[in-house]
Amino acid sequence: MPLLQALDLRRNYGDLNVLKGINLTIDSGEVVSIVGASGAGKTTLLQILGTLDRPDTGELHIDGQNVFQLNDRQLARFRNEQIGFVFQFNNLLPEFTALENVCLPGFIAGKLERDVRERAESLLSTLGLRDRLNHLPSQLSGGEQQRTAVARALINEPAIVFADEPSGNLDSRNAEDLHQLFFRLRDELGQTFIIVTHNEVLAALADRTVTIRDGVLFT
Template identity: 65%
Template sequence: MLEATNITKSYGSLQVLKGIDVQINKKEIVSIVGASGAGKSTLLHIIGTLDKPDTGHVHINGQNIVNLQGDNLANFRNRHIGFIFQFHNLLPEFTALENVCIPGYLGKNDQKKVEARAKELLSLLGLKDRFDHHPARMSGGEQQRTAVARALINSPDIIFADEPSGNLDSHTAEELHHLFFKLRDDLEQTFVIVTHNEQLAEMADRKIEMKDGKIFSHI
């Protein structure tokens, strides 16, 4: 599904990624671990189209995403990729349902179908009674599950998560971790997750450890 080859990235004189090769298969949960500064988030942002490498190629379903620009890149990202971040990034002025619908609206999909899909996903994630709640009226776990529903709204090929449980208590984090595997099994969803959470890293189908801008080991 995803193949990245010879990915390098520097910021000024600091070389953050030093020739990364990685492959992600469909319906796979892969964790990326390593000390702070190892290059984990930089790699995630590049393979997730949020940043460009200095050298190398990234293919998702055969499409070289490094060459995409402007509207073509935005449209590809909207249709094929979902994102989950540590701090949810929900828009406070919108309800849970509205937040989940936004990527669907941006993709110019039918409004009624988008809203029906959003309700289906929120219900699946245990948020049937939170459709009309704004983020300020939801717990951290509820906000993060809303963010998961938002990532799923366009049925993406792959979801990238950057420290998705880093802002949650241990019990809520464990629930979120198990949710990822339920979504993998029920929806055949693929996840690439940067995490410092050892439990989540060990649960993954594969663990990629990074050190000093290189892949140190695959487990």
């Protein structure tokens, strides 16, 4: 069974047809990039695949769950436990340390504080941030901030991580480091990534690249 299966997803905003019947299958452990011109529907697709928005019609199955059959509260819980997000602008909370930022989704999930902190410290250490645990985001470099965001995305051991232009705000060296990190996490943890990107280098590294054009997906 695929880890993710999208079936005939459609999304309209008034008279504008943004998604026109999207079908997509993702297997566990894949790194898949989604590319396309601005306005093609990439962000809308990512928001629906990540359960941040609901389609007008169609189905989305993640890890065996038909997610849009869930009510809003159930869906929020599913999202917290099974989905991780990495955004172009890392969205770290400025008043919390790197460690605290990473812990937050675990605390929201109701996990034991000791277990959450232990996993957060382990993830940050794995990502080369052992000496930066108690630093605020403003005290971290851009690359360190994004690695902290990756650790936060992984804290609840999600089935899948969605990344929206994750290296778009980084210089070329930090972008390359982040790209390699995704594949290391795939190899070491079996993590699945779906990455929306304009970065041709990152797209080329992916196991598979799909293109969205005028609301239609081309594989």
